[in-house]
Amino acid sequence: MSDKMLLPPKAVIFDWDNTLVDSWETIQAALNLTFDDFGKERWNLVETKTRVARSLRDSFPTLFGDDRWEEAKDRFYAHFKAIHLETLTPLTGAYDLLMALREQGAYLGVVSNKNGNFLRSEVAHLEWGHFFGRVVGATDAQNDKPAADPVHLAMGDSAAAQYENLWFVGDSVVDIQCARNVGATAILIGDEITGHGDATNSATLSPDWHFPDCEALVRLVKSFAKVL
Template sequence: MHVMLFDIDGTLINTRGSGLTALRLAFLEGFGCEAPAVIDTCGRTDRGIARDLFLAHRLDDSPENWQRFHPLYLRHLVEQLSLGNGHVLPGVVPLLESLSSHPRMSVGLLTGNTPEGARIKLGHFGIDHHFGFGGYGHQHVERNVAAESALAAARQRLNGQLRLDRVWVIGDTPRDIACARHIGARAVAVATGWHDRESLAAQQPDVLLDDFCQAEDWLAGLDCGVA
């Protein structure tokens, strides 16, 4: 059995800034202040991004402030996505259909999004049904902890029958590759997000793709006949 752990933004979809705009609008509505001009979101968790926003404005990084922020973010996210600017990235739909229907594949998420945010984003594009489990970014500032959660969820799903050399972390940033290393999994980097092929290659992923239209060779090399 192979386990596929997908990042969302820049890997499966490009929301054309809907997520970032929703973060800014939620922060403004909830706390009455503008978010900083530059926010580092690539490969980070939503909880970590929110912490940065709180600390930048000397607000408590408290559960109460997070509970105030998160529902506002989700509401703005739905509104921003409904403007229709985003899209699913090349090759994603056939890849997910092929993997999620394969009896020897277990497909999940490893994302900095919260579970609700992930569901809204993937649901908007009609691809949320492919994912049976995941590790998310609502509880932890560090993405590596989300990776540990994703691995634990995969292990539970497979009743402990999991081999790390058959766990693949698939993402668009150096942080996704670092996550793969952190849990002892293999890394597939795809250059459809903010990072170009060269900067991803520098992190030495096991597989490097321009986009998922190139996934055939990687899949054919797996020992379970997916292509």
């Protein structure tokens, strides 16, 4: 945890899955159906939270091999497409957090390692598109998180393009590393840092600020309005 005061942001980049919406069980279900297709052992929910962080194109070659990962990708996408909208659930306080930040004039964007088409369909399904300047998913930029490329794409031509007082809000070690790569304040949402299976990231990274849920961060954001 940083000992510096957390200042009102000019821009906030959000992760999506398990930062603004609850999707662990959906991801686990689609992965396990894909594992079944390839005769691999299923993951329980704890294993899923530990191992899932990077984008599919960065993780599936290791899981399924260089010769079969694209076939596995197609199977996973088919399974995921069949269930993801019907199980999509906003996390408590997420909508209020977006409203509070927008009311204070912050530029908002999304950077996720979820397939961009699935990501934008979920944003549209919740009717949250009006909150965000840009919604960037996996493969939309040259490289995926934790690279800086998707954040640069999400920031676009925003008034906060100088990246002053930029927050990156997420739940995983990959989100924290992405924040570091763009010089943003790394804010963790949730009880724990997920994606610890990504050993290259988990050894030394910790967030600047950690909030147990969106509601806790909403309270802080609303307190800014009292002093501005």
